Every structure is written in structure tokens, then in C-alpha cells.
Amino acid sequence: MSDDSPRNGHHAAPQPASPQREAPRQAAPARASQPATAAPSSPPAQARRPPDELEVLIRARYPIIYVVTWEEERLEQRLQEIAKRRNKTLHVWTCSQGLVKFGADPQRSKGGAGSTCDPVAGLDAVVAHVDPAIFLFKDLHDHLDIRVCPGNLRNIRRLRDVAQALRDTYKTVVLVSPIMKIPTELSKDVAVVEFGSPSVQDFNGLLDRIIEDVKDQPRITINLDGEAREKLVHAARGLTLKEAENVFAKTLILDGKLDADDVSVVFSEKQQIIRKSGMLEYYESHEKFASVAGLENLKDWLRKRSAAFSERAARFGLPSPRGVLLLGVQGCGKSLCAKAASSLWKLPLLRFDIGRVFGSLVGSSEESMRRAIQTAESVAPAILWIDEIDKAFAGSAGSAGSDGGTASRVFGTFLTWLSEKTAPVFVIATANDVSQLPPELLRKGRLDEIFFVDLPNEEERREIFRIHLLKRRRNPDAFDVAALAKLSEGFSGAEIEEAIVAGLFDAFSRGGELDTETLRAELSQAVPLSRTMSEELNRLRNWAQGRARPSTGTPARAPAEPAEARRKLEI
Numbered sequence: 001m002s003d004d005s006p007r008n009g010h011h012a013a014p015q016p017a018s019p020q021r022e023a024p025r026q027a028a029p030a031r032a033s034q035p036a037t038a039a040p041s042s043p044p045a046q047a048r049r050p051p052d053e054l055e056v057l058i059r060a061r062y063p064i065i066y067v068v069t070w071e072e073e074r075l076e077q078r079l080q081e082i083a084k085r086r087n088k089t090l091h092v093w094t095c096s097q098g099l100v101k102f103g104a105d106p107q108r109s110k111g112g113a114g115s116t117c118d119p120v121a122g123l124d125a126v127v128a129h130v131d132p133a134i135f136l137f138k139d140l141h142d143h144l145d146i147r148v149c150p151g152n153l154r155n156i157r158r159l160r161d162v163a164q165a166l167r168d169t170y171k172t173v174v175l176v177s178p179i180m181k182i183p184t185e186l187s188k189d190v191a192v193v194e195f196g197s198p199s200v201q202d203f204n205g206l207l208d209r210i211i212e213d214v215k216d217q218p219r220i221t222i223n224l225d226g227e228a229r230e231k232l233v234h235a236a237r238g239l240t241l242k243e244a245e246n247v248f249a250k251t252l253i254l255d256g257k258l259d260a261d262d263v264s265v266v267f268s269e270k271q272q273i274i275r276k277s278g279m280l281e282y283y284e285s286h287e288k289f290a291s292v293a294g295l296e297n298l299k300d301w302l303r304k305r306s307a308a309f310s311e312r313a314a315r316f317g318l319p320s321p322r323g324v325l326l327l328g329v330q331g332c333g334k335s336l337c338a339k340a341a342s343s344l345w346k347l348p349l350l351r352f353d354i355g356r357v358f359g360s361l362v363g364s365s366e367e368s369m370r371r372a373i374q375t376a377e378s379v380a381p382a383i384l385w386i387d388e389i390d391k392a393f394a395g396s397a398g399s400a401g402s403d404g405g406t407a408s409r410v411f412g413t414f415l416t417w418l419s420e421k422t423a424p425v426f427v428i429a430t431a432n433d434v435s436q437l438p439p440e441l442l443r444k445g446r447l448d449e450i451f452f453v454d455l456p457n458e459e460e461r462r463e464i465f466r467i468h469l470l471k472r473r474r475n476p477d478a479f480d481v482a483a484l485a486k487l488s489e490g491f492s493g494a495e496i497e498e499a500i501v502a503g504l505f506d507a508f509s510r511g512g513e514l515d516t517e518t519l520r521a522e523l524s525q526a527v528p529l530s531r532t533m534s535e536e537l538n539r540l541r542n543w544a545q546g547r548a549r550p551s552t553g554t555p556a557r558a559p560a561e562p563a564e565a566r567r568k569l570e571i
Contacts (some may be wrong), residue, residue: 016532054174054193055082055480058134062191063173064159069195070178071240074202075335076102078173080193088132090172093122095143099135119143119155123162123173132170141181156183163189179367197378199242203233206241210248210258221257228260228382235266238378238423243269268346270379277375279356279368283385284458287339291457291465293493294460294512295333298326298451298551302337306345309381321448322418323427325389327434327548328453329537330529331494334430337453338385348382354392357410365406370374370411381424389429390436409439418446433536434543442547452544455537456493460552461485468497472504472514480516487523490530499523537552 041142057065069075074091080102083090090102095105098116116122119140126135142148143155162173163186175190182190198206207224214220224232236244247269251262274282292299301324307313308321326334340347357368376384393411418427427447431437442450456464462485466476488496499522500514507514508523530537544550 029194032529054078054195057191057193059086059170061170061172063163063171064175064186064190065172066175066177066180066182066190066192068178068192068196068402071195071198071242072176074198075176075195079136079527083134083498084381085464086132088134091129091133091135093135093137093140095119095139098122099125102136120158123155124302126171126173127162127165128410129171133172135171135173137173137175139177140175141177141179144183145181146183146188155183159186160189160308161360180370181367197238199243200233200237202241202246203236206244207248207258208231210245210252213260214252216310219256220252221259223257223259231260232258232265232266235263238380239266239269239273245304251267266478267348273375273378277372279353279372280375281353283342283351285339285342285349287336287343289340289344290332291467292336292340293463294456294555295337295453295547295551298337298453301449301451301549302344303342309345309426311348312493312507320422320424321426322421323384323429323447325447325450326428326430326453326551327437327450327539327544328432328551329455329492331398331495332455334453335385335387336493338383338387338428338430342383345383345426347426348379350376350379350384350514352384352386352522354386354389354410358406365410365420369410373414373417376425377421377423382426384425384427386427386429388432389441390431390433393438393441393443411440415440415446434540450548452541452548454541455490456496457552458485458489461488461491461496464493464496465500467527468500472500474514478515479519484516484519484523487520491523492530495526499526 010436017030041110054065054067067075078089080090082088083102091099092102093099095117099122114123119137122137129135143152144159146152159173166173180192182192207229211222211224215222228470231400236247239247244266247266248258248262251258251265252268254265255262273284274280276490288414291300291304305321308318326337328334339349352372357372358365376382393414440446462481465479465484465488466480469476469479488499491499499519503514503518503522508516512518
């Protein structure tokens with residue numbers, strides 16, 4: 001493979017030794033079987049752009065780099081740019097074509113055409129290669145998994161040998177895979193890089209290429225001047241370049257044009273991505289903010305942040321909001337608030353079922369969590385709704401004995417993302433049982449605020465009755481709503497709704513109409529959760545005192561228990 005030397009190509013002319021070139025390692029002299037080579041030269045200073053993490057690691061001569069991305073083509077282009085600037089060549093390995101020089105015909109390329117399809121043969125060719133180069137190995141992760149095949153231990157051992165052999169050279173092995181699966185044996189030899197989503201410049205470049213390809217087509221109309229182009233690019237953010245190219249092509253076929261109206265087609269493509277993830281559900285929310293009774297403190301807090309992800313907010317200096325934890329009594333509107341916030345903020349609502357994250361294979365649960373997070377970020381800005389997070393992560397602190405620490409690691413992955421995320425994803429988590437909440441989740445900096453959602457007070461119950469009667473096409477003025485609100489003290493919003501539904505069934509079965517008396521009867525027969533679980537409710541209220549913001553003004557009271565008859569003693 002000596003003909004692959006960058007000195008034989010049409011790269012930048014070699015420059016004198018420069019401080020910017022890769023730092024030489026103070027290692028053992030070159031081995032006899034590995035001829036010494038000159039350090040690759042740097043291009044002129046004015047031609048360089050600030051290096052990204054991938055280029056920094058290559059220039060620092062990390063022997064093996066693991067890049068997590070679906071975008072092989074974009075990574076290839078990025079590595080080719082780096083290779084040209086560093087006066088190196090790029091070679092690509094796949095199990096179907098072997099090790100081939102980038103851009104060459106696999107059937108004609110020396111060393112390709114199947115002779116290096118075996119991973120060990122491909123790695124042997126890397127070690128034997130003389131000149132400075134970058135070697136991209138695609139989807140090697142399954143060849144490093146001994147659960148797939150015990151014989152893969154040989155591949156792991158050879159890769160460790162390669163890591164040691166490359167330390168004295170100007171060669172780098174880059175492993176690319178859509179999932180991160182690194183054997184423990186390689187954990188100290190491999191540097192991991194998360195290949196970021198395409199930038200605005202990448203999408204603009206893609207649009208320019210598409211426009212150039214179709215500009216002579218008389219049936220195609222392009223109207224992407226100024227704001228229209230900005231809207232379309234903003235909608236595409238989070239997609240891979242290939243996904244964006246597909247959806248732009250789809251819009252051209254559907255309506256023969258490319259303009260701001262095609263934003264809806266882009267959002268439809270994002271819904272497809274969510275469905276394919278298997279862990280996230282795109283929730284089509286039709287709940288209006290006006291349908292949430294009471295909770296004025298919480299609603300006011302959400303209103304003030306309704307435009308927090310806008311460009312105007314960023315220019316004002318506002319940070320992107322992280323999220324909120326809604327803690328409180330079951331059936332009091334926590335989940336309803338998440339749905340209504342989606343409508344208010346005009347953002348997609350993603351329901352995250354954390355139970356689907358946990359898999360049977362070791363390491364698969366953590367990878368599933370990372371994949372779900374990446375999917376949520378790909379459709380950002382968005383709201384990520386985690387219902388009953390207390391149940392999802394219950395026992396994560398002591399999971400080592402029950403599941404080998406899987407729950408703890410999954411929770412740790414989620415917490416790290418929550419603290420460090422930069423994507424505009426707002427988390428709304430709901431919880432009923434504070435005792436099941438891991439204390440790490442409650443630390444400041446994870447979420448913006450914790451709200452306590454208590455039972456509705458009398459005024460809120462009147463509003464709840466009116467809202468649910470209107471939903472059932474009944475005129476609230478035909479009912480004694482004030483009396484019903486008093487009678488329903490200690491009822492949650494869900495229990496009030498259930499009483500109305502039960503009253504409708506009763507009225508329908510006897511051929512009558514729903515009225516106040518029917519609802520009185522239903523309320524008098526119902527036993528609210530606040531009575532059957534009064535101890536848990538009081539404990540929750542005591543914890544929230546001073547630890548969480550009240551979501552409403554005046555806290556509601558649970559209905560008074562009948563006085564217990566006590567014996568009076570004569571002392």
C-alpha cells in the first residue's frame with residue numbers, strides 16, 4: 001500500500017516544520033519492520049480553520065478514535081478534509097470490501113477486493129502501511145462483541161496491538177458506529193467522540209446543492225429567500241444530512257416547490273424518526289391552556305417561558321430552560337399541564353417511556369437511553385414528557401444487587417445529560433411519591449423548578465366542574481356548581497371528571513338528563529383518594545413545605561374524617 005502515500009497525491013505542498021503539527025511522542029525508536037517517516041506538514045496558517053475535537057485528537061496522535069454517528073458520509077468528508085490539511089491519505093474498511101483508499105474502486109484498489117475483509121487482515125494492513133494516513137473502520141462494533149461470537153476476542157486483542165503499534169506513527173484508526181459498544185479491554189485505548197448534528201451551514205450547503213441540481217427544471221419552483229430559507233433550515237435542525245436531503249426531495253416531488261410551507265413536511269419526517277425509536281411517542285396534544293383549571297402559579301411560570309427558545313430570547317441573554325418537576329397528588333393535572341404546555345409553547349411533545357429502555361443484554365439499556373436522548377435532541381426544540389419518573393427510577397440507588405447496577409447507570413446517563421444538555425429540549429417530569437425520587441434529581445441545576453400540585457381548592461373545583469361539563473356539551477349554568485364544589489372537597493380533578501362521567505351513565509340508563517342531584521348522588525357515594533391515602537398525602541405536603549413551589553395559591557384540605565368516639569375517664 002505504499003502507493004497510497006500522501007506525497008504522491010495532489011495535497012498541499014509540504015511546509016517547513018511548524019509548531020501546529022502533531023506533537024511527537026517521546027517513545028521508543030521506530031521498529032525495524034516499520035520504516036521511519038517524516039511528520040506530515042501543516043498547510044499555510046491562513047488556510048486553516050479552528051480544529052474540532054476530532055482533528056485535535058488526530059493531531060495529538062491518539063491511535064484509536066471511536067466516533068458515534070449515523071452519518072458515515074459526513075464523517076468521511078470531514079476526515080478527508082483533515083487528511084488533506086495534514087498531508088495524509090484516507091482509507092476506508094468495511095467487512096464487504098476490505099480496506100480501500102478513499103475514492104478508489106474497491107476492485108482495483110491494492111489491498112482491497114476482499115483480501116482485507118477480515119478485521120484482523122484489515123488491521124494488519126494498517127500496521128504494515130508506511131506513510132501518514134487515517135483509517136476509517138465502519139461497523140466494527142459487532143466484530144468486537146464476544147457475545148456475538150467468542151472468536152471476536154481475537155479481534156479485540158489485535159486492536160489492542162494496533163493501538164500500541166500506532167503510538168510512534170502518524171497513523172490513526174477511526175471506528176465509526178451508530179451505537180457505542182466498546183469492550184472493557186479497549187476502554188483505555190480508545191477515545192470516544194460524539195459527532196455533532198449538522199450545522200446551519202451544512203443545511204444551507206445542502207440546499208444550495210439541491211437548488212443547483214433542479215434550477216433548470218421548468219416544473220420546479222424555488223422560493224427560499226431570506227426568512228423562508230431560515231424557517232426551513234431551522235425546521236430541519238436535528239435531522240441528519242441524508243434525512244434532510246430525503247425530505248427536501250420528497251417536498252419537490254409532492255408539490256413541485258421548495259418554500260416555507262414545506263416546514264410541515266419536515267416536521268412529519270421528524271415524527272417518523274420518533275416512531276422508529278421505539279422509546280419515544282409523539283403525542284399530538286389538543287389540550288388548550290385554558291382547559292387547565294387553577295394552578296395559576298405554575299401556569300404563570302410556563303407562560304413567562306413560552307418564547308424562551310426563540311432567537312429573540314437568545315439575543316436578550318436568556319438561557320434555555322432545562323425543565324420542571326411536577327410533584328403531587330394523583331389526578332390533579334400534572335400530565336394535563338405537560339400536554340397544555342405543548343400547545344402553549346407550540347412545540348412537539350415527546351412522551352418518554354423509560355420502561356422500554358431496559359433491555360436484557362448488558363450495556364443495551366445505557367445505549368437505549370443515549371439513543372432516546374439523541375432522538376429527542378434531533379427534533380428539538382421540543383418538550384420531553386416523563387410521566388411518573390418516581391416509578392421509572394425507583395431503586396436506582398441500590399440496583400447493583402438486583403440488576404448489576406443497570407438502573408443506576410441508566411439514571412446516571414440521564415442525569416449527566418440533564419446537567420450538560422445544550423439542545424433546546426425542555427423536560428417535564430411528573431411524580432406522585434417523593435420517597436421514590438432519587439435525591440440527585442432534586443439538586444439545583446438539574447431542573448429549573450419543582451412545583452407541588454395539591455388537591456384543588458374550592459374555586460378551582462368550580463372551574464373544573466365548568467370545564468368538564470362544557471366538554472360533555474352541558475351548560476354549566478344549569479347546575480349548582482358552587483354547591484357541587486363544596487360537596488367535592490378533597491376530590492382531585494380526575495375524580496370530579498369521573499363523577500360527571502358516572503352521572504352521565506346513570507342519566508342515560510334511566511332515560512333522564514344529567515342534573516345537579518345526579519352529581520350530588522355520585523359525589524356522596526365516591527370515596528376520594530385523599531381519604532383512603534390521607535397519611536401519604538400529609539407526608540407529601542410536609543415534604544413539599546419549603547422544598548417546592550406551590551402550583552396554586554391556597555392549599556386545599558382533605559375532607560375531615562368522622563370523629564372517633566373516645567371513652568371519657570373520671571380522674
